[in-house]
Amino acid sequence: MxxxxxxxxxxxxxxxxxxxxxxxxxxxxxxxxxxxxxxxxxxxxxxxxxxxxxxxxxxxxxxxxxxxxxxxxxxxxxxxxxxxxxxxxxxxxxxxxxxxxxxxxxxxxxxxxxxxxxxxxxxxxxxxxxxxxxxxxxxxxxxxxxxxxxxxxxxxxxxxxxxxxxxxxxxxxxxxxxxxxxxxxxxxxxxxxxxxxxxxxxxxxxxxxxxxxxxxxxxxxxxxxxxxxxxxxxxxxxxxxxxxxxxxxxxxxxxxxxxxxxxxxxxxxxxxxxxxxxxxxxxxxxxxxxxxxxxxxxxxGFWLKGNAHDYFEVSLLDIEHMIKLNKTLATQTYHRNIFKFIREHNLCDQMFVHLDDGCSHNLRVVLHLIFKQQAYFPNLLNQIAFGDVDQFDDVQPELAYLVAHKIREYQIFAGELDKLPQLTESGAVARSYLMECVRYLNNFEAAHCASVSDFHNKE
Structure with missing residues (x-):
């Protein structure tokens, strides 16, 4: 049983x-x-x-x-x-x-x-x-x-x-x-x-x-x-x-x-x-x-399947973890000024993916600054971050990496819970929430991350 x-x-x-x-x-x-x-x-x-x-x-x-x-x-x-x-x-x-x-x-x-x-x-x-x-x-x-x-x-x-x-x-x-x-x-x-x-x-x-x-x-x-x-x-x-x-x-x-x-x-x-x-x-x-x-x-202490008001938030730390674990991204150099600028200007707030609306503006800006720009002086970063929004549409590969990273991470969390001898009712609710997040991210991946399988193979 x-x-x-x-x-x-x-x-x-x-x-x-x-x-x-x-x-x-x-x-x-x-x-x-x-x-x-x-x-x-x-x-x-x-x-x-x-x-x-x-x-x-x-x-x-x-x-x-x-x-x-x-x-x-x-x-x-x-x-x-x-x-x-x-x-x-x-x-x-x-x-x-x-x-x-x-x-x-x-x-x-x-x-x-x-x-x-x-x-x-x-x-x-x-x-x-x-x-x-x-x-x-x-x-x-x-x-x-x-x-x-x-x-x-x-x-x-x-x-x-x-x-x-x-x-x-x-x-x-x-x-x-x-x-x-x-x-x-x-x-x-x-x-x-x-x-x-x-x-x-x-x-x-x-x-x-x-x-x-x-x-x-x-x-x-x-x-x-x-x-x-x-x-x-x-x-x-x-x-x-x-x-x-x-x-x-x-x-x-x-x-x-x-x-x-x-x-x-x-x-x-x-x-x-x-x-x-x-x-x-x-x-x-x-x-x-x-x-x-x-x-x-x-x-x-509960969650709703297919919650109409749901979205999935990510943090700057999530992106840093993704870089360390991704073979392609880990070989690149990232200047610390970029991360400092992002934090000082609160660009790491309101970073999320939404099943219907896609990637939030701040998440696109952050991904663009980290992965698409060589500049690291504050005045140049300021011009880029608060400039033309169309330039931030080039982050699909990195977005796909990030979504795939969070899917795997949440699956691992759920797997670790499964290894425990017994779960409290709170633990069982938390585990089911993790799997709902995986379902949500899988649906987002299918709808918004083109050629995701190609990105997976690079990791």
Missing amino acids: GRTQRLRRRQASESTTVDAHKQNSLQALYVQLHAQGWQNSTQLSAHSYVQTGRGLCSKRRSFVAGDELIRLPVECLISIATLEADQAFKGLFNKDLFDKDARISFQALIACYLMHQKHLHDCSQSSHIGVYLDTLPRSYTTPYFCTIPELQCLPESVLERTVAQNRQIRDYYEILKTLVGSQYCEGCGQRYCQEIWSLAEYRVAYFAVNTRSVYLNARLLKLQSSKSHFQPLLSGNTNLALAPFLDLFNHSDAVQTTAEIQGQDYVVTLNGLPIPEVKPYDQLYISYGALTNFKLLTEY
């Missing part, structure tokens, strides 16, 4: 208990939301789907473009207004300790709030969002939660993003630890951030917010006080919230939706569909935005 089959069998054996728990939790959430004024006018129900897991549908009605998907009272949202109204939570934060050089994002603060409420829920069942907490996933599938051996098998772009996330989360946790770590919980007598809030728990809470929050204009919220307690602590805006039940909507690149506060309600409207209508029991989707698969993977 293969690894995938074993994983599916183990998951199937656990699914009955998990599904029963989820159903009970959702039922309790329905009751609470109705008590807060939610009418469920669009008759939504949670349902399990093969491709996405839990999602939302209507068992009774169809939806067409222009229909309202959900109207959830603003009171049901967990927003800046919620935190500002929670006196016990605010009491944990002494404003005299706030440091303008040690601020946190609002996402980081909501993650702390989730930990606070979870402790209340576990300790005394006194959390007012306890039923919502019971509906949240217990784990997430972003590369951040891959094991060290799995991370060592992933591309540098994914590793860099994961390292940046880890650094940011640790920094936020340390700030929170400084602010509230020495305080004691009145219920259990333990200290926050010392004995109650662990870094591991904060990581899960952070990604709960990262993967499940919605956008809203915080200026439209009615705060109980005109003076914000948390404003001196926060960097950036507070334009996000957790939306119980609404966060069960999954993302599709093929739909268009809008979300806005209308009076006392947060309303999501279906603006565009790839089909005439969504029938009863068919899954209803919303749009998280025009996101690439890289963004979906690293922020949300």
Whole structure:
């Protein structure tokens, strides 16, 4: 029996208990939301789907473009207004300790709030969002939660993003630890951030917010006080919230939706569909935005096959690696001034290939400067880089080399993952993402790289 089959069998054996728990939790959430004024006018129900897991549908009605998907009272949202109204939570934060050089994002603060409420829920069942907490996933599938051996098998772009996330989360946790770590919980007598809030728990809470929050204009919220307690602590805006039940909507690149506060309600409207209508029991989707698969993977823990918004980014380091591994290119001389010029002028930003649009302008410029120009003085490079765009159309061979290099590289990464005894769910999602990248690049190669087989043979 293969690894995938074993994983599916183990998951199937656990699914009955998990599904029963989820159903009970959702039922309790329905009751609470109705008590807060939610009418469920669009008759939504949670349902399990093969491709996405839990999602939302209507068992009774169809939806067409222009229909309202959900109207959830603003009171049901967990927003800046919620935190500002929670006196016990605010009491944990002494404003005299706030440091303008040690601020946190609002996402980081909501993650702390989730930990606070979870402790209340576990300790005394006194959390007012306890039923919502019971509906949240217990784990997430972003590369951040891959094991060290799995991370060592992933591309540098994914590793860099994961390292940046880890650094940011640790920094936020340390700030929170400084602010509230020495305080004691009145219920259990333990200290926050010392004995109650662990870094591991904060990581899960952070990604709960990262993967499940919605956008809203915080200026439209009615705060109980005109003076914000948390404003001196926060960097950036507070334009996000957790939306119980609404966060069960999954993302599709093929739909268009809008979300806005209308009076006392947060309303999501279906603006565009790839089909005439969504029938009863068919899954209803919303749009998280025009996101690439890289963004979906690293922020949300999934990717979409044939994602309409996808493109494949490359870095200057990718080109340098390609030169070292390519027999034809490795024999040539490349002046360091060229690479310095590219970095100083940010030409290595926005380098990507797109299945429909081809090679990005910056990637063409960079390939042209490195492989087609002998000049290396800055004034000459400046004239070339920002001159006639038609001159950059001579980089097809090098583009083909680069695409072929990335295909082989991602195949090797996937092969290294296959050598591991077992993959976590995050590792399995990451591996499937690698193969989707290979599929995408193969399609790009076929559509945009002429005589690719000739270039392959030279390597």
